[in-house]
Amino acid sequence: MFANDKSIDNLEALFKEIRKYIELQGQYLKIDLVEKLTILLSTLILILLLVILGMMALFYFSFMLVYAIAPLVGSLIGGYAVIGGIVLLLAFLIYQKRKQLIFQPMVNFLARLFLDEHTRKEK
Numbered sequence: 141m142f143a144n145d146k147s148i149d150n151l152e153a154l155f156k157e158i159r160k161y162i163e164l165q166g167q168y169l170k171i172d173l174v175e176k177l178t179i180l181l182s183t184l185i186l187i188l189l190l191v192i193l194g195m196m197a198l199f200y201f202s203f204m205l206v207y208a209i210a211p212l213v214g215s216l217i218g219g220y221a222v223i224g225g226i227v228l229l230l231a232f233l234i235y236q237k238r239k240q241l242i243f244q245p246m247v248n249f250l251a252r253l254f255l256d257e258h259t260r261k262e263k
Contacts, residue, residue: 176253183249202227 202223210219234241 179253180250198227 206216206219206223208219209222210216213219213222
C-alpha cells in the first residue's frame, strides 16, 4: 500500500500535526475555563461586596426610620416593631419571588457564561 518512504513520512507528519492540534485544543479549553471561572468568581465577589454594603446601609437606614417614626407611633419600641415587621414582610416577599429574583437570573448568567459560544465568537 505504501510504495515509498514519502507516504510514510507524510503520515508521520500528519499524526504529529493531529497530536499537536489535540494538545493545542486542550490548552485552549484550559484557558477558556480559567477565563470563565475568573468571570464567575469576580462576579460572585462583586455581588458579595454589594450585599454586604447593602445590608450595612439597610441596618443604618432602619435605625434612622425607627427614630423618625418613633414620635408617630408613640414609643421607640413601637418604631422598632414597625421596622421589624417591614423587614420581615420584605424577607417574605423575597422568599416568595426567589425564582424570579435569584434563581432565574443566576441560571441565565451561568448559561450565557458557559454555554453561549456564538456571541463570544462574534465579538
